[in-house]
Amino acid sequence: MYKISMVSLGCPKNQVDAEMMLSSLKNGGYEIAAEEAEADAIIINTCGFIEDAKKEAIENILEAARYKKTGKCRALIVTGCLAERYRDDVTEEIPEVDVCVGIGSNGRICDIVKNAIEGKKQNCYGEKYELDLNADRILGGYPFSTYLKVADGCDNCCTYCAIPKIRGRMRSRRIEDCVAEAKILAERGVKELIVVAQDTTAYGEDIYGKSMLPELLRELCKVEGLHWIRTLYTYPDRITDELLDTVASEEKIVKYFDIPIQHVNGEILKRMNRTGDYNTLSALIDKIRAKIPDVTIRTTLITGFPGETEEQFSELARFVKEKRFERLGCFTYSAEEGTVAAEFSDQIDEQTKVDRMENIMEQQLTVAAEKNEEKIGSVTEVLIEGWDDYIKCYFGRTPADAPDVDGKIFFMADRPLVLGDFVKVQINDCIDYDLLGELI
Numbered sequence: 001m002y003k004i005s006m007v008s009l010g011c012p013k014n015q016v017d018a019e020m021m022l023s024s025l026k027n028g029g030y031e032i033a034a035e036e037a038e039a040d041a042i043i044i045n046t047c048g049f050i051e052d053a054k055k056e057a058i059e060n061i062l063e064a065a066r067y068k069k070t071g072k073c074r075a076l077i078v079t080g081c082l083a084e085r086y087r088d089d090v091t092e093e094i095p096e097v098d099v100c101v102g103i104g105s106n107g108r109i110c111d112i113v114k115n116a117i118e119g120k121k122q123n124c125y126g127e128k129y130e131l132d133l134n135a136d137r138i139l140g141g142y143p144f145s146t147y148l149k150v151a152d153g154c155d156n157c158c159t160y161c162a163i164p165k166i167r168g169r170m171r172s173r174r175i176e177d178c179v180a181e182a183k184i185l186a187e188r189g190v191k192e193l194i195v196v197a198q199d200t201t202a203y204g205e206d207i208y209g210k211s212m213l214p215e216l217l218r219e220l221c222k223v224e225g226l227h228w229i230r231t232l233y234t235y236p237d238r239i240t241d242e243l244l245d246t247v248a249s250e251e252k253i254v255k256y257f258d259i260p261i262q263h264v265n266g267e268i269l270k271r272m273n274r275t276g277d278y279n280t281l282s283a284l285i286d287k288i289r290a291k292i293p294d295v296t297i298r299t300t301l302i303t304g305f306p307g308e309t310e311e312q313f314s315e316l317a318r319f320v321k322e323k324r325f326e327r328l329g330c331f332t333y334s335a336e337e338g339t340v341a342a343e344f345s346d347q348i349d350e351q352t353k354v355d356r357m358e359n360i361m362e363q364q365l366t367v368a369a370e371k372n373e374e375k376i377g378s379v380t381e382v383l384i385e386g387w388d389d390y391i392k393c394y395f396g397r398t399p400a401d402a403p404d405v406d407g408k409i410f411f412m413a414d415r416p417l418v419l420g421d422f423v424k425v426q427i428n429d430c431i432d433y434d435l436l437g438e439l440i
């Protein structure tokens with residue numbers, strides 16, 4: 001049978017799509033090639049929601065295209081958000097690409113690949129809702145930590161965001177389907193389950209008429225074998241008392257909130273088609289910290305949104321200084337064609353966007369280092385992820401660290417340890433975003 005290779009880019013939700021396609025390909029008799037050079041077909045599962053992501057996707061596509069000359073590759077297939085968003089433009093503008101597959105056709109990947117290898121190259125775009133959210137997966141990444149995608153699409157329609165156009169309206173999975181998958185994942189050895197969607201706090205609104213995230217989390221806590229349950233991509237307006245109480249009261253739920261607020265100036269938020277302002281967001285952060293004292297709050301900000309004045313930016317910088325987020329990411333505004341904000345006449349120049357982003361991240365590095373200093377001498381639980389042969393110690397994450405976006409903890413141990421186990425570590429030092437410690 002044919003060998004395939006898959007490269008998946010972008011966010012955890014896209015990674016889950018890739019894992020589903022890998023599973024159906026494996027069940028379809030394909031072999032997963034160890035090396036891209038051996039593959040008869042290479043699939044690049046792309047991200048495509050902002051400029052940088054598109055560049056990365058094109059780099060990976062051109063990189064893989066080399067194997068059509070140097071390797072066994074007879075079909076280069078592009079799936080994911082870039083494919084869904086740009087469709088035939090992908091094959092027209094990148095002739096190395098043989099087939100472009102929209103997200104609604106992921107379920108037909110077996111036939112698409114076979115046809116492409118055998119020379120029948122046809123782009124495929126099923127309806128977005130055809131994407132099966134309950135399909136089986138072959139897990140990438142660590143076998144003990146993975147994502148649970150509970151919905152796809154988004155109804156919030158922020159003016160700068162292309163995702164609703166790419167992924168469509170929000171479609172939630174039923175609670176029982178999510179719990180059933182969680183049980184399978186736990187039986188397969190998953191101990192940390194990370195709940196994701198474009199807006200996890202909106203989970204269930206489309207099929208149950210109200211947010212069902214608290215209910216879902218409580219059900220997931222009943223799944224044996226899961227040790228940590230983490231939620232990413234919550235929406236500030238939908239952080240309810242019920243959600244706070246659920247997170248505070250359930251031991252398995254890590255005290256971690258990922259709340260992209262994007263900005264704090266009321267006028268800017270309005271133009272983003274978001275609500276709130278400095279005071280409402282400040283009150284929200286204070287409320288979460290009052291309910292869950294040892295909580296870790298991560299946020300994401302955008303600098304250089306059209307029309308952003310020096311005063312409005314200073315307001316944002318002041319908020320970051322005052323609120324001292326445990327974790328923070330900041331991106332420059334990217335004018336995405338087809339979005340409302342890209343049509344705004346008062347676009348900001350690139351250098352100003354970058355200067356403002358760097359200003360925020362400089363501040364945040366200080367805050368993060370100070371917050372890490374405060375942890376020295378304390379003991380934390382750690383999920384062991386690996387061994388660093390260069391510095392000869394183990395590394396892992398604390399409950400305060402989400403994969404890929406947050407820091408790590410590096411620690412010495414006086415005995416061999418098992419990856420995927422949870423241990424207690426005394427924190428002795430820190431370097432920027434990372435912690436150093438020793439096993440106790």
Ligand code: SF4
Binds near residue numbers: 158162198235
């Ligand atoms: S909530 Fe997130 S995914 Fe949805 S439109 Fe806004 S930025 Fe995009």
